Amino acid sequence: MRKLRLASYWASACGGCDVAILDTNEHILDIAAVADIVFWPVAVDFKYSDVEAYDDRSIDVCLFHGAVRNSENEHLARLLRQKSEVLVAFGSCAVSGGIPALANFKRREDILNRVYRESPSTENPESVLPQPHFTAGDITLDLPDFYRRVYALDDIVPVDYYLPGCPPTPERIWEVFEVIVSGQLPPAGSTVGVADHSLCHECSRVKKEKKVKTFYRPHEIIPDRENCLLEQGLICLGPVTRGGCGARCIAANMACRGCYGPMPGIIDQGAKFISTLGSIIDEDRVEDAGAVIDRIVDPAGTFFRFSMAKSLLKGARQP
Amino acid sequence: MASGKAVDAVFRVDPPPAAKKLRELYYSSHYIHSHIAHFYALAAPDFVMGPDADPAVRNILGVVGKVGLETGAAVIKHRAMAQEIQALLAGKATHPVWTLPGGVSKGLSREEAGRVQKVADSQVEFARFSLQIFNDVVLANSGYVDIILSDAYRLETSYMGLVDSANRVNFYDGSVRIVGPDGVETGRYRAPEYLEHVAEHVEPWSYLKFPYLRKTGWTGFREGRDSGIYQAAPLARLNAADGMATPLAQEACEKMYATLGGRPVHAVLAQHWARLVELLYAAERLRELAHDPEITSDEIRIIPREVPREGVGIVEAPRGTLTHHYVTDERGIVLKANLIVGTTNNNAPIYMAIKKAATAAIRPGVEITRGLLNLVEMAFRAYDPCFSCATHALTGDLPLKVLVFDAWGDLVRELT
Amino acid sequence: MDVFEPKIIGFLCNWCSYAGADLAGVSRLQYPPNFRAIRLMCTGRIDPTFVFKALAEGADGVLIAGCHPGDCHYTEGNLNAARRYHLMMKVLEDFGVERGRVRLEWISAAEGPLFAKVIRDFTEIVRALGPFNQAAESGAGDTVCAS
Ligand code: SF4
Ligand code: SF4
Ligand code: SF4
Ligand code: FES
Numbered sequence: 001m002r003k004l005r006l007a008s009y010w011a012s013a014c015g016g017c018d019v020a021i022l023d024t025n026e027h028i029l030d031i032a033a034v035a036d037i038v039f040w041p042v043a044v045d046f047k048y049s050d051v052e053a054y055d056d057r058s059i060d061v062c063l064f065h066g067a068v069r070n071s072e073n074e075h076l077a078r079l080l081r082q083k084s085e086v087l088v089a090f091g092s093c094a095v096s097g098g099i100p101a102l103a104n105f106k107r108r109e110d111i112l113n114r115v116y117r118e119s120p121s122t123e124n125p126e127s128v129l130p131q132p133h134f135t136a137g138d139i140t141l142d143l144p145d146f147y148r149r150v151y152a153l154d155d156i157v158p159v160d161y162y163l164p165g166c167p168p169t170p171e172r173i174w175e176v177f178e179v180i181v182s183g184q185l186p187p188a189g190s191t192v193g194v195a196d197h198s199l200c201h202e203c204s205r206v207k208k209e210k211k212v213k214t215f216y217r218p219h220e221i222i223p224d225r226e227n228c229l230l231e232q233g234l235i236c237l238g239p240v241t242r243g244g245c246g247a248r249c250i251a252a253n254m255a256c257r258g259c260y261g262p263m264p265g266i267i268d269q270g271a272k273f274i275s276t277l278g279s280i281i282d283e284d285r286v287e288d289a290g291a292v293i294d295r296i297v298d299p300a301g302t303f304f305r306f307s308m309a310k311s312l313l314k315g316a317r318q319p
Numbered sequence: 320m321a322s323g324k325a326v327d328a329v330f331r332v333d334p335p336p337a338a339k340k341l342r343e344l345y346y347s348s349h350y351i352h353s354h355i356a357h358f359y360a361l362a363a364p365d366f367v368m369g370p371d372a373d374p375a376v377r378n379i380l381g382v383v384g385k386v387g388l389e390t391g392a393a394v395i396k397h398r399a400m401a402q403e404i405q406a407l408l409a410g411k412a413t414h415p416v417w418t419l420p421g422g423v424s425k426g427l428s429r430e431e432a433g434r435v436q437k438v439a440d441s442q443v444e445f446a447r448f449s450l451q452i453f454n455d456v457v458l459a460n461s462g463y464v465d466i467i468l469s470d471a472y473r474l475e476t477s478y479m480g481l482v483d484s485a486n487r488v489n490f491y492d493g494s495v496r497i498v499g500p501d502g503v504e505t506g507r508y509r510a511p512e513y514l515e516h517v518a519e520h521v522e523p524w525s526y527l528k529f530p531y532l533r534k535t536g537w538t539g540f541r542e543g544r545d546s547g548i549y550q551a552a553p554l555a556r557l558n559a560a561d562g563m564a565t566p567l568a569q570e571a572c573e574k575m576y577a578t579l580g581g582r583p584v585h586a587v588l589a590q591h592w593a594r595l596v597e598l599l600y601a602a603e604r605l606r607e608l609a610h611d612p613e614i615t616s617d618e619i620r621i622i623p624r625e626v627p628r629e630g631v632g633i634v635e636a637p638r639g640t641l642t643h644h645y646v647t648d649e650r651g652i653v654l655k656a657n658l659i660v661g662t663t664n665n666n667a668p669i670y671m672a673i674k675k676a677a678t679a680a681i682r683p684g685v686e687i688t689r690g691l692l693n694l695v696e697m698a699f700r701a702y703d704p705c706f707s708c709a710t711h712a713l714t715g716d717l718p719l720k721v722l723v724f725d726a727w728g729d730l731v732r733e734l735t
Numbered sequence: 736m737d738v739f740e741p742k743i744i745g746f747l748c749n750w751c752s753y754a755g756a757d758l759a760g761v762s763r764l765q766y767p768p769n770f771r772a773i774r775l776m777c778t779g780r781i782d783p784t785f786v787f788k789a790l791a792e793g794a795d796g797v798l799i800a801g802c803h804p805g806d807c808h809y810t811e812g813n814l815n816a817a818r819r820y821h822l823m824m825k826v827l828e829d830f831g832v833e834r835g836r837v838r839l840e841w842i843s844a845a846e847g848p849l850f851a852k853v854i855r856d857f858t859e860i861v862r863a864l865g866p867f868n869q870a871a872e873s874g875a876g877d878t879v880c881a882s
Contacts, residue, residue, distance in 0.1 A: 016413040022356060023412065025399040026392065032380045043360050045374035045693070105829065115528075116521050119657045120514055120644070122528065123537065124521045134524040141524045167413050219330065219420045219651075222620055252410030252417050253424045271784040274826060278819030284811075286804065289818045297650050299822060300829030312787040317831035317868065 004060045004181070006031070007039035007051070008090075009080055011073035012100045012150065013066030017091040018042045020167035021063070024174045034181055035060075039080075048076075054083050061180055063090040063163075067100045067309060068151040071132075072144035081157040086185070088176075088192075092166040092259050094153040097309020099166065101150040102301060104308045104315025108148045152309040162191040166259035166306055169245050191261070195243035198263050202243040203250050205229065210239075211282040215295045218254065229255045230280070235302055240272045259306045268312045270303035320346050320491070321632045323418030325643040328510070328630025329651060330420035330623035337616035338422035343491040344435070344608040345408050345415070346634070350490060350601035351442055352401035352412070353637040354553075354594050358449065359394045362591045365697050366457050370466075371690020386452070397445045400438045404605075407431055420627075420651075422620035429615050439606035443567070446599035450571055453595055458578070467588040468579070471679030472698060474672050475500040475542045475585045477532060477549035479664065480556030481635045487564040488556050488600065490635045496559045497532065499544050502583040506534065510631040513642050517659065529667045530659055540671050548671070551639030551664035552702055553593035558583035563596065565603035571596045587672050590701040627651035636661035638702065665702045672698040741795035741861040743854075745772045746781050750808045751843045752800035758847030766854040769861075770798075777801065779812020783823040786837060796836045796861035798853070803841040813841070835860045836867060 010018060018040075022028065038059060039046045062084035068074050081087050092098035103111060116122060116129050134141045153159055163176055172193035179185065179192070186192060195202065205228045216233045223232045229250065230236040237258035238250075244260050262269035277296075283289040296302070304311050320342060327334060334342075360379040367385055368377045376384070383391030402412040408425060409415030417424050427435070457463045466472065482496045483489045497506035497516065508516045519528040520537045531537050531547030538546045549555070563569040575592050576582050584593075608614055631644045639661030646655040662669075676698040680691050747753040753774045759766065775781060778801030786797050799820060807813040820839045827837060838857055842850050 019356070019413050022360075022398070023402055025395050028395065029383070029388075029391070036375075037378075037380070044378045045364075050374075114655075119519075121517055121519045121530070121657055121659060122521065123518045123533075128521045128523050130521070130526045131523045136524075143524065143526060146526075169411075217651075218424075219326075219623055222622070248406075248410040249416045250410075251425075252408070252415070254410065254416040257416070266784075268784050268787055270826065271787045271823075272782065274783040274819055274822050277822060279815055281818050283818075284814060286814070286817045286821075289814075290821050293818065293822045293825070296822070296825075298652055298829070300826045303826065312784070312791040313830050313832075314791075316829065 004035040005038045005058060006035040007037070007059045007062040007080065007084065008042075009039065009062065009064050009066075009076055010041065011064065011066030011076060011094070011153075012069035013091070013093055014099070015042065016167045017063075017065035017093075020091075020165075020170055020173060023170035024177070025170070027170075027174050027177070031177060048079075051079060051083060056082055057085045059084040061086045061088065063088050064153055065091040065094050065167075067093040067097050068147070068153060068156050069100055069103075070144035070146050074147075074151075074156055077153060077156045086160045086180075087153075087157065088161045088163055089153040089159045090163050091168060092164055092261065092306040094159075095162045095164045095310075096261060096307040097150050097152050098259075098306050101152070101308035101315075102305065104149045105301070106316070108146060112146065149315050150309050155309065160188050161186070162261075163193045164191065164242070164259065164261040165193070165245060168193055169248065171246070172244055191242075191264075193244060194260060196264060197243050199238040199241045199243045199245070199247060199250075199256050199260065200228075203228075203238055203247040205250065207231070210280040212280050212292075213282050214292055217297065223253060225253055235277075235296065237269070237273060237303070239276050240266060240269050257305050258303075261307065268310075269307045270300070270311055273303045274299075320349075320418065321634045321636070321641045321643040324492075324510070324632030324634060325630050325645050326418075326420040326627075326632070326651075328632055329627045329645050329647055330630075331625040331627070332421040332621055332623040334422040335616075335618045335621060337426070337613050338619045339492070340608055340611060340614055341408065341423050341427060341619060342418065344427075344605060344614065345405055345417070346491050347601045347605040347608065348401045348404040350637055351446075351598060351605065352398050352405070354598040354601065355394060355398040355401065355449075357637065358591060358594055358598070359398075361700050362594075365693070365700070366463060366591075370693050370697060371688065374689070377693075390452075393445060393448070397442060400441065404435055404438060407434070419620065420623045424620070426617060426619045427615050432609055432615050435609040436606070439602060439609045442602035443599070443606055446595065446602045447567065449598060450595050453592060457591075467586050469679070471676050471694075472587040472672065472701075473585050474550070474587050474668055474675065476546065476668060477505065477535075477544075478555035478558040478583060479549050479551050479640055480559035481633065481640065482560045483564060485564075486561040488560045488562075488597070488635075489564065490601070492634075495633060495640060497549065498559050498583065500542070500583070500585070501544065502558065506532065510633040510642070513631060513633065513644070513659075517642070519659065519663075525666070527663060527666050530664050531667070540667055540674075542671070548667050549664070550668045551661065552590065552637075553597050554584060554587075554590045555639070556635060557593045557596065563600050565600050565607070567603055568596055568600035571599055587698055587701050638662045639664040662702060669699055669702050672701070739862060739866060741769050741858060741866070742793060743770045743796040743798060743858060743861060744789040744794040745770055745798040745800060745854075746778070746785060747772050747774055747798075748778045748801035748807075748813075749774055749776050751802035751806065752840070752850065754844035755800075755842040755846045755850040758844065759851045760847075762847050764847060764851035766851040767858045769858050770854050777807060777809045777812035778816035779807070779809055779814075781816055781819070783819055783826075786823065786827075790832065790836070790867060795864070795867045796838070796857060798838050798840065798857060800840045800842045800850075800853070803843055806843065832867070833864050835864055 037044050039051050062080045089095045132143050132145045176193045207228045234255045236255035238256045241258045242260040249256050266272045281289050281292050363382045364377045367382045405412040409417035477499050479497050481489050481493045483493045495508050499505045518533040519530045535547035563572045626649050627647050629646045633642050641661050642659040644657040645653050647653050677695045680694050789797050801813045840853050
């Protein structure tokens, strides 16, 4: 059998998705047995120019992690789309913006100002900002253009499969890889490496009636390890989040933050979660319910932690 | 981990001793995973395969092919076990959801501690084995030793690293100690005082800022005692300390300095050796903590009672001193943050190291090959495979572009 | 310059507010034509997703209207709606959506005049706020949007 040609690339990413691929551990050798890695900046020394020289669609599968935040990210997204037969949005950042897309609550100017002018360790008497095109003598140095907001991969190019998670768990990555090798690909556009049920379904905690009298923040209580965290008053996104991770955070006695993305059929994970919480608050008088709700701080950042770029509103409206 | 310590400070709460030990245990395991990955996947290809080997094989898979499947399997197994311990405590090895102001969310059962003990024993052996490989493959090859000690990879700057009260390397806690290029202490600070010692310079041609020693000031890209440039990461940590807190690592550390001509060592590529010394320390420390009776205590959290406001947390990340500084509102929601992350510390040194390596390698009459360019990149890889975390909001590997000019300033070649 | 005519979407419960709107209509009460009604059986059916989607797809204001507390035909539907509304408004605020753009009202089947007044007031408030530009627009200038 011809060896597969595999690529992996990080755009606006933290590197955790690369580590997750390495975490398939001994399977890395199985992968190497059936695939040639033709581009993987963190581990293999091929360069952009090598990829440019490849034939169109000659990479069988490209795992693209990271969101798109600048012109270099966009350029590579387009290049890898052109060179790849199958493009996978790998990890929450590529799927839905992930943590980087929380920056969509802020204006680009404010971000640049904070980092390069205002932060207390910065000494910048001349108020210099990084320049996309910097000229010294007759050399021009180009830096990537820092975009106004953060995009998910499919805002830029068509994507064949989505593999969510921050990062996706190694078990799921390996399963998806086995499917790729088998050639039995699911329909294009599918979300892979996930369950069709909610995280609550695979969470082993005891669930009773979901009725909550008050909410707590993670540092305010020590929850027991047996009962549903949401019923104990912790904001757990389990009900609106896809299963697949094996309830990892719950195992550490912490609530789910929603990295596996919305359940099938939900178009906006955060908006749906508002709906869920609205129905479980155990107060009938509107004012009392309001007081309970006011104990939830930073609801937007919490409910859209991984899905900001794909939320219906895309980001905060900038004055 | 730095953010965990920063929120302790924000909420003005001191975690119970067991929680601190658990955090350090977790963090030792994190170091093991990170250092194994950095050494075997990023550094070893250059040394085991040779700097000018074909990129198709100059990678971890090529290394496995050459050192044998058995060694390859041991590398993978030990990195995997290090990740397993992190996941055991924190749910996930990457992006743990486990530190909270005042402690950690989950402890270690007696049974789990037993598992950690077993893993730690194996990690100590593996770290020694890795040092042996370094000895056999790199040190036994005088060609490599010459490269390591050559002027092309020598950078004389100040160094920075976290030390305990006896000035020994510590990853989780202590004071940051700064030594000059002559190895003499020039500064020392606890987390809240970081702004008195470190500042960052901005250049229009880089999204990444350039930290320097505030007391010396920004003096440009210069080496030496009067320059504000300092380095962080493994070699710098060893240079900034007087030794290691565990016996085998101390021995390995002494051997390194004896071989390379005493403290401090300015050879950029000795970074890889220092990394392995740290690997051994992390493994030994993991073993010590796993045997500590307090590690299975239930006292792992204190609920904070103070009104949160501002805090700084510092740890040593595998790639350098990591500082998190938050200012919050009275609910603890971050209003302002300032981070100086591992590799950012080394930004100026990386540019300087690359320039030196390039100047040495690219000379009239020498044909510019990919192997030669790789010699330049090796200066970079000593520090960090990834600039992504170091650029805050920005990302991407910085593609290295070499423009070669002739004596009249005309561009003769451009390589990327 | 063209006068800005806001687009307003209303989610109305079948039993009270939709009937109230009907009454306003048959009574020939005047209210601005900017309003487009979507009928639901109960406000309890309203998922904040509807409101987000309306705003994302061009609405400048969204009205949710249902039976007065205690009068919901499904007992608790409007309570649910009120709790969701309260939380949703906090979220929308963080998204930079002005408070005036989304509104919750209790309007019974008999309150035709009230319905007409709410629409008149609301239209003016939204008109004063100006068009709702979605955040996606703030990406204008990124090369992504150009291609
Ligand atoms: S999805 Fe998570 S692990 Fe992957 S790149 Fe994004 S932040 Fe990192
Ligand atoms: S809400 Fe969270 S803790 Fe409760 S069952 Fe669902 S996933 Fe488990
Ligand atoms: S529990 Fe939730 S946040 Fe944690 S890994 Fe699973 S989906 Fe992600
Ligand atoms: S039926 Fe009108 S609000 Fe429920």
